[in-house]
Amino acid sequence: MLAEMIERLLDRHLDDGAQGRARSGEWLPELWAEVEEMGLPLALLTEDQGGFGLSFAEAGEALRLLGRHAMPLPVAETMAANQLLANAGLPLAEGPAGLARGDHLSVTQGSLKGTIERIAWGEQLDCLALAVGDCLYRVPRSGWSVVEAGSALNFHPRPALAIDWTIDAEAALPYCPLAAGATVRAYQIAGALEACLDLTLEHTATRVQFGKPLQKNQVVQHELAKLAGELACATAAADLAGEALARGDLNGVAAGSLRAREAAGNGAAIATQMHGAIGFTREHRLHLYTTSLWTWRDEFGGQVMWAKLLGRAALAAGGDGYWPMVTSL
Amino acid sequence: MSAIPFPAPPQDSAEVLALRTEFRAFLDKQLGHRTPRQRSDNWYGFSREFSLAMGQAGYLGMTWPKQFGGHERTAYERYVVVEESLAYGAPVGAHWIADRQSGPSIIKFGTEEQQHTILPRIAKGELAFGIGMSEPDSGSDLAATRTKAVRDGDLYRVTGTKVWTSFAHEADYVILFCRTSGTPADRHMGTSQLLVDLKNTPGLTIKPIIDLAGQHHFNEMHFEDAAVPASNLLGQEGDGWNQVMSELAFERSGPERFLSSIELMYQLIEVLKGREDDSAAITLGRVTAQLAVLRRLSRSVAAMLQNKQDAGLQAAIVKDVGAVWEQVLPDVARTLVDAEPDPRTQRAYAGVMANIVHNAPSWSLRGGTREILRGIIARGLGTR
Numbered sequence: 001m002l003a004e005m006i007e008r009l010l011d012r013h014l015d016d017g018a019q020g021r022a023r024s025g026e027w028l029p030e031l032w033a034e035v036e037e038m039g040l041p042l043a044l045l046t047e048d049q050g051g052f053g054l055s056f057a058e059a060g061e062a063l064r065l066l067g068r069h070a071m072p073l074p075v076a077e078t079m080a081a082n083q084l085l086a087n088a089g090l091p092l093a094e095g096p097a098g099l100a101r102g103d104h105l106s107v108t109q110g111s112l113k114g115t116i117e118r119i120a121w122g123e124q125l126d127c128l129a130l131a132v133g134d135c136l137y138r139v140p141r142s143g144w145s146v147v148e149a150g151s152a153l154n155f156h157p158r159p160a161l162a163i164d165w166t167i168d169a170e171a172a173l174p175y176c177p178l179a180a181g182a183t184v185r186a187y188q189i190a191g192a193l194e195a196c197l198d199l200t201l202e203h204t205a206t207r208v209q210f211g212k213p214l215q216k217n218q219v220v221q222h223e224l225a226k227l228a229g230e231l232a233c234a235t236a237a238a239d240l241a242g243e244a245l246a247r248g249d250l251n252g253v254a255a256g257s258l259r260a261r262e263a264a265g266n267g268a269a270i271a272t273q274m275h276g277a278i279g280f281t282r283e284h285r286l287h288l289y290t291t292s293l294w295t296w297r298d299e300f301g302g303q304v305m306w307a308k309l310l311g312r313a314a315l316a317a318g319g320d321g322y323w324p325m326v327t328s329l
Numbered sequence: 330m331s332a333i334p335f336p337a338p339p340q341d342s343a344e345v346l347a348l349r350t351e352f353r354a355f356l357d358k359q360l361g362h363r364t365p366r367q368r369s370d371n372w373y374g375f376s377r378e379f380s381l382a383m384g385q386a387g388y389l390g391m392t393w394p395k396q397f398g399g400h401e402r403t404a405y406e407r408y409v410v411v412e413e414s415l416a417y418g419a420p421v422g423a424h425w426i427a428d429r430q431s432g433p434s435i436i437k438f439g440t441e442e443q444q445h446t447i448l449p450r451i452a453k454g455e456l457a458f459g460i461g462m463s464e465p466d467s468g469s470d471l472a473a474t475r476t477k478a479v480r481d482g483d484l485y486r487v488t489g490t491k492v493w494t495s496f497a498h499e500a501d502y503v504i505l506f507c508r509t510s511g512t513p514a515d516r517h518m519g520t521s522q523l524l525v526d527l528k529n530t531p532g533l534t535i536k537p538i539i540d541l542a543g544q545h546h547f548n549e550m551h552f553e554d555a556a557v558p559a560s561n562l563l564g565q566e567g568d569g570w571n572q573v574m575s576e577l578a579f580e581r582s583g584p585e586r587f588l589s590s591i592e593l594m595y596q597l598i599e600v601l602k603g604r605e606d607d608s609a610a611i612t613l614g615r616v617t618a619q620l621a622v623l624r625r626l627s628r629s630v631a632a633m634l635q636n637k638q639d640a641g642l643q644a645a646i647v648k649d650v651g652a653v654w655e656q657v658l659p660d661v662a663r664t665l666v667d668a669e670p671d672p673r674t675q676r677a678y679a680g681v682m683a684n685i686v687h688n689a690p691s692w693s694l695r696g697g698t699r700e701i702l703r704g705i706i707a708r709g710l711g712t713r
Binding site for chain 1: 622
């Protein structure tokens with residue numbers, strides 16, 4: 001039901017022109033208005049919190065669809081930020097929101113100061129769900145200024161923000177914003193890989209070389225099979241991360257997030273290779289997905305941060321404890 | 330949408346967790362004395378004693394009807410026992426094939442007599458099975474099978490050669506895939522399956538095929554006018570192709586498709602434990618994430634089997650991605666630890682590494698080669 005609504009909305013309001021404008025750093029106010037109209041920013045909240053009370057699978061599908069359509073606006077971040085704010089008992093965002101950790105920020109005399117890097121669409125956000133140590137703050141737009149422009153590989157803005165905000169409320173941090181961000185990114189990656197597989201199947205069925213469609217070649221078929229494998233892994237990885245986040249298990253989030261990040265790179269490489277030169281251009285839609293995959297796989301804690309966390313848990317478990325650790329993920 | 334769907338996997342309920350704990354204790358009691366090198370044989374280990382203990386404790390034929398000596402437990406409960414066995418490196422060879430595929434094939438296609446005489450003995454851990462599919466000229470191309478069974482009164486007269494039959498020299502039965510009419514040019518037509526008693530079939534000789542590690546798992550089975558009772562026909566004469574495809578679906582669906590080198594992971598962690606630098610942790614984190622996701626996909630296949638869904642495509646994906654994982658692990662270890670593997674050493678790490686490097690090439694061959702699996706997946710994507 002929600003999935004169909006999202007599909008309809010994105011079909012109507014997210015055409016190639018809109019994608020192009022987002023790529024020059026232009027905010028898409030009409031699209032955002034539609035997203036809010038649908039209530040999408042509240043999609044991960046329980047009914048008690050004013051959300052839809054979606055099942056786990058439905059919420060995951062909604063997040064995957066954002067990836068499947070290469071949604072350029074920070075909808076997934078806003079969904080995750082609202083969930084975090086609601087769980088902390090803080091007011092929800094009244095527009096697009098960001099998620100960040102800022103352990104290096106200074107908290108002195110009731111104010112929060114310092115710079116945080118690479119916040120998606122930082123100029124346009126209504127507020128940030130910002131964690132410092134064990135505290136969560138809801139920092140409103142008046143609490144920061146943009147100090148340095150930045151851009152992601154898909155050319156969406158990632159500015160650095162100078163925070164200077166008089167703390168009006170704080171809450172105990174329910175869970176790490178990086179874990180929430182890594183989890184929604186895993187779902188988006190799975191969705192974008194679905195699009196990559198569809199586009200690659202379509203291209204290799206219609207592109208004729210040496211007198212036959214590309215996909216009649218066994219070597220091409222085997223690459224398609226590998227792409228389907230990466231997609232299966234990314235989809236399972238996102239669900240693994242989602243379930244782990246719900247029970248507060250950072251090792252599980254790490255496992256799911258890491259495998260999705262890896263699938264992003266592997267899958268984008270296969271899809272591009274199977275498209276030939278056209279996949280390397282802006283003339284074909286594939287680049288919307290590949291550049292987003294390359295963006296998302298490095299965000300909300302990178303591969304190294306999450307791999308260290310999970311690897312240290314494996315070392316702590318030792319040879320005898322390793323398997324029980326794996327079955328608990 | 331072209332994605333191949335995997336349903337949500339079953340979760341460990343309190344009952345399943347209890348089974349896991351109970352079974353881990355059983356393994357400790359039965360096998361606690363085995364060395365890392367022995368454990369690294371994984372499902373190439375063969376112990377009648379262990380299989381009998383498994384049967385006695387109710388861990389074989391777990392999903393089968395009680396009337397056949399089974400325990401009517403869920404596919405996921407069986408999955409838990411199987412994955413815990415493999416993770417422990419238990420010597421499962423004497424019940425492995427029978428419990429995984431031969432028994433289920435007999436439940437699906439066997440006569441009442443076959444079901445009542447054979448199944449309870451498999452569930453007790455008394456009967457070991459081998460696989461009778463590949464031939465010298467028919468490996469991946471199973472339909473090119475040449476072994477011929479000609480009806481002669483109450484007998485089939487079998488002539489031909491089967492190869493790569495693990496434990497034929499120890500096992501009690503194989504399910505033989507053969508041609509009961511026509512020629513190899515008829516492909517899928519005219520094929521059948523026969524239950525062959527390895528200990529009591531005149532005209533059958535079994536010869537070892539020694540693998541590159543110097544080990545004897547494989548055998549060649551040579552049938553020369555061998556007499557097999559006609560009552561040993563499994564299922565319908567001429568329906569062998571459909572039956573053997575169903576048998577292969579059982580064969581490809583389990584966690585054995587990514588756990589073959591798990592002992593190396595344990596030993597690697599033991600070696601790395603004291604290290605201060607982060608490079609080891611980063612690498613271990615990445616491979617652990619890959620393993621956790623494979624395990625999730627594999628449990629989804631168990632859910633499909635429980636619901637009697639066709640999981641052929643999903644199983645092919647798990648086996649393809651899984652074999653890459655278990656085969657890459659020695660190379661991952663080599664980026665972290667310098668140690669010359671030694672097949673004769675008593676040292677844990679070098680010995681396990683040697684056994685794994687020697688055996689790893691077979692993991693993307695057995696049960697369907699990587700190339701065959703990718704062909705199956707590509708067909709599932711609609712490319713041919």
